[in-house]
Amino acid sequence: ASVCHENGALFVLDGAQTVPHMPIDVKDLDCDFLAFSGHKLCGPTGIGCLYGKFDLLCKMDPFMTGGGMNAKFDMCGQVGFLEPPLKFEAGTQNIEGIFGLGAAIDYIEKIGMKNIEEYERSLKKYAVSELEKTGNAIIYNPHSESGIVTFNIKGVFAQDAATFLNSKGIACRSGQHCAKILTDFLGTVATVRASFYFYTTKEEVDKLVDAVSHGKEFLDAYF
Structure with a gap:
């Protein structure tokens, strides 16, 4: 992380093969973003997680717009978004996937990552x-x-x-x-x-x- 940050780069981690297998501390790693998939964590397919530092997420524009992610809007087209992570979660979410991934994480934590x-x-x-x-x-x-x-x-x-x-x-x-x-x-x-x-x-x-x-x-x- 220090090498990336000293050279003006962001430190982005693909944690799909790591998060299910060992304890991970994003603060200790000082990574800017970390992503992992649900199906490699005993969860369902079609869902994953993206961690990002709050200040960076605030600077990012949403890639999709819809219900549940705007704080206000008017007839002139002015739109205000909710704070992250809500501004990136437009519309109806993958509800069954969320519950499935949550159950998988609970199961894994009972076993213990260590x-x-x-x-x-x-x-x-x-x-x-x-x-x-x-x-x-x-x-x-x-x-x-x-x-x-x-x-x-x-x-x-x-x-x-x-x-x-x-x-x-x-x-x-x-x-x-x-x-x-x-x-x-x-x-x-x-x-x-x-x-x-x-x-x-x-x-x-x-x-x-x-x-x-x-x-x-x-x-x-x-x-």
């Missing part, structure tokens, strides 16, 4: 250790502090590996993960990503490891 973070990290550490033992996996982020393991099965294209894992009942994402520059940096075309959450079990990690250990052998025989 508990979720610690559990994911321990599970990721275990997964990395076991995958390395197979000799079949290339792991790109063994030391990252997250519940994500980014890897490839040696000699197998990422999409083929993910299709094989899917056939074993293991849901992974494959491709460039909206991070083309990163895959270039890693020196690969695409990767497989296994993402853990508080409901992921050690037994499920073992199932992933077992599939990876036999992945190349199976695909070589298939093709």
